[in-house]
Amino acid sequence: MLLYTFTITPNNRKAEAFVKHFDLPVDIHHVSFKDRETQSPEFLVINPMAKVPALVDDELKLWESNAILTYLATVFPQTHALPMDPKGRADADRWLHWQSCHLMPAMGALKQSDEKDLDSLTPLLKILEGQLADGRDYILGELSVVDFAIAAYLITKLGRKLDYSACPHVLAWRDRVEGLKGFVETQVKMPPAPAQAAG
Numbered sequence: 001m002l003l004y005t006f007t008i009t010p011n012n013r014k015a016e017a018f019v020k021h022f023d024l025p026v027d028i029h030h031v032s033f034k035d036r037e038t039q040s041p042e043f044l045v046i047n048p049m050a051k052v053p054a055l056v057d058d059e060l061k062l063w064e065s066n067a068i069l070t071y072l073a074t075v076f077p078q079t080h081a082l083p084m085d086p087k088g089r090a091d092a093d094r095w096l097h098w099q100s101c102h103l104m105p106a107m108g109a110l111k112q113s114d115e116k117d118l119d120s121l122t123p124l125l126k127i128l129e130g131q132l133a134d135g136r137d138y139i140l141g142e143l144s145v146v147d148f149a150i151a152a153y154l155i156t157k158l159g160r161k162l163d164y165s166a167c168p169h170v171l172a173w174r175d176r177v178e179g180l181k182g183f184v185e186t187q188v189k190m191p192p193a194p195a196q197a198a199g
């Protein structure tokens, strides 16, 4: 199995962090955007959307990060990262769709706007707060693909700037997930900013 990825974006980091967290036997290939690798004919056979992450497992060429997460959790049930009963699975799907249909577009719009109204995300954060406020450590109770999918967004540079003052449980959860092995191992060390010239 081979995962094509580009660690620093949330959709990629969630998949790579999942592989690393559970030490899954999945090879990782970091694509080069500089070399337009995702636009190459070879890559377009894997993902005609020309995007990463993408996963190749024999004849299966899978794209969309949340589909990759659920596939990995299904193929490697020892992760216990995806409920298999219908109601539990529906609960997981609900939060994965929430991330891709609500959280991601809202953060994308915020990133692109000139005026950064960071409070605009508060209603969404409060939904998550409601889920976590009953003392559960993870969104579904136990660690699951859902934590990887959502935390990957909230630990971005923009995600850290959001207003968590009304959402202490989200903040605690975010820090908990960020401390997991998979996220620690996918931290990209930014080179230090060049020193200001004196005078």
Ligand SMILES: N[C@@H](CCC(=O)N[C@@H](CS)C(=O)NCC(=O)O)C(=O)O
Binding pocket: 009, 010, 011, 012, 038, 050, 051, 052, 053, 063, 064, 065, 066
């Ligand atoms: N909905 C997709 C989004 C994938 C996506 O947008 N990937 C970006 C990086 S986060 C990409 O490959 N961009 C390259 C490009 O658009 O040329 C997912 O969740 O996997």
